[in-house]
Amino acid sequence: MRTRLFVCFSILCLLSLSFFPAPSIAATDKPESLAQLFTKAAAEFDVPVEILLAIGYAETRWMDHQGEPSQLNGYGIMHLAENPQNDSLVQASRLLGVDKEVLTRDIASNIRGAAAVLRQLATKQNQGDVPKKLADWYTTVASYSGLSSKQTQKWYADDVYHFINTGVSRVINGKEVKLKPTPVTPNRGEYNRIDLPVAQATPDYPGARWVAASSANYTTANRESDGNAINYVIIHTTQGSYAGTISWFQNPSAQVSAHYVIRSSDGEVTQMVQNKDIAWHAGNWDYNVHSVGIEHEGYVSDPAWYTDAMYRASANLTRWLCDTYGIPKDRSHIIGHNQVPGATHTDPGPNWDWNYYMSLVNQTGGGTDAIVDNTTSGRFTASGNWAVGTTNVQKYGTDYRYANPEAVSDAAWFKVNIPASGSYDVYAWWPAGSIYNDSTPYVIKTSSGNQSVYVSQRSSGGIWNHLGTFNLTAGDSNVVAVSRWTSGTGYVIADAVKIVKR
Structure with a gap:
């Protein structure tokens, strides 16, 4: 009798293992650190751990955002995406045999999924092999971005290799994740021949570069001259990467745009809509007509994106806009997206330091700190x-x-x-x-x-x-x-x- 009971119990245990998935990393007694997850995925798929770490940092600063998507419908630390230009989420699901929902929420699966997609891209580009040198992964990284133009793909890959060269680190859940500086000159391949597109306009702001948004994403106008005064500067957070946001505004299906986009790491400014034209950024037509929108690379929930370089570059731009169009330099006219009547967005969120930002805009104390x-x-x-x-x-x-x-x-x-x-x-x-x-x-x-x-x-x-x-x-x-x-x-x-x- 005991033998029969033991056999039945054993069969039930095996059946339970078949019908219930193994617990995620977060549910184990001794969860692996984020650094260990990157190292294991790199070894499993023969992808340099420097590439995985740098992509994760460039995309999300190693934050998974608990299943919430970016503006490009990308998920998790590695930004596995599902949109008309980027199906890395679908590819990862197929390669791992893991449901897409798991990939959006389970950190270990998300990193493994990215590694699997990178390996597949690399082997397609290298006659079935993976590159042996770190420098030769550049074109694979550019393709992984899934961005709509070769130019934005190049900017994305350049950011990734910048982080590899300089090194970065963060403390995530009490444990340090570190990408040590690794000097490397990337082999850009076909991307060496890609330069900035021929400008069809010049930036209004002297400190900006010009990259045009799709004409399907804004309204051509002649503001100030046509009686529509520019009265506000509206501060936004991209909920995604700098290159990804530029690419999205170039996509005619986006139906959204902003006049300016600012990069987190160094404060680089890109203008995408002329100041005279009406960008679609505020979610309120009257405010769109009477404002200039500035997007800041990052996520509302993570203060690490709001760097001093970004604050200073944005404040310089906002001060110039206020001086140019006679906008009062106060919080009634320099506002967050969340302050627009009827807004459903929360950006720039509680981590945006308005006190510091306005002190820079107004150059309090002679413009110095x-x-x-x-x-x-x-x-x-x-x-x-x-x-x-x-x-x-x-x-x-x-x-x-x-x-x-x-x-x-x-x-x-x-x-x-x-x-x-x-x-x-x-x-x-x-x-x-x-x-x-x-x-x-x-x-x-x-x-x-x-x-x-x-x-x-x-x-x-x-x-x-x-x-x-x-x-x-x-x-x-x-x-x-x-x-x-x-x-x-x-x-x-x-x-x-x-x-x-x-």
Whole structure:
């Protein structure tokens, strides 16, 4: 009897395995890190891990967005897409024998799917083989983008190889993911012969390059001259990549456009619709008629896309637009897409720093802000207990300082010359890592006494983080400190601070 029961139980177990899929990575007791998932997929499909990491970073900064699609209907870290130009999601599903829904939500499957598609593209381009050299994957990366023109494919591949050359890192779910700098000169193949398309117009903004949107995506007009004044600048977030957004605005089926698109990494500006014409960006015809739309590369949910280079480039453009068309430089006329009446969009979202942005637009305090790095001569003080670190690529400048947490008065101080007493925004920059402190104290010397702000330096690395708005007293003195006195665990980091007058 026991034998029969055991056999029946065994059969039931086997049947259950047949009808119920294995748990996803997220459901296991010891989930693999994101770095491990990239490494395993690279080995399984014989794709360089540098290629996988750089594509994931270029597409989404290694964030999966929990199954939410981009503006090009792309999913997951690797942006597996399903649209008229790009069927990488469909191809990945076929190659892996995995349902598309799984590929959109399961991180491990998404990365494996991208690796499988890349391998297939590579073998088609190389007579059944995969390239042996990292430099020779360029044309495969360009094809993987699925973008509508060779020019945007080239920009996409150039971005991927830029990240391979410079290296990038982020802390995802408390663990660092790192792409180490790898010097490589890509073999562009046919893309060497692709230059910018012949311009049919010149950009209005002197700092922009011109790439025309499809004429099916905007309304030709003669604004300002025809009585339709330009009264607003509307700030958007692309929900996708820079090259992907440009490609989408070139697609006549998009039925959407903006006047300008700005890249996250360096603030490059591309104009796609002339200022006199009406771009379709606001979701409200009256606001379309009376505004200029600026798209910013990135995703609303991830502040890492909103770089200082992007803020500054966008603020310079917005200031020029305001000066050119007599638009007041205030929050009633420089608005987010979410502020347009009837808007269903939330961009630029809560991670967009309006205080900092408007200070740049208005050039508060003469258009300057004070940045003090730990290497700024005569502006940083720390004892010998603070060691010098250089390895984390998210650092500001050449290095940073770190120390063990301890209940001692041994702070690292940043000295700042405050030109006039008043209200200031205070920012801090640190490289993030799982070994850094989860409750680092920043001490700000205000006009009413010292105030402390606690932050986790395990995340939000490589960007300016807003510590708060404080009343500061005029004078040249130590204003911001990083303290070692904390109950948090991990190294405390002192890298750089920024003070901006409101």
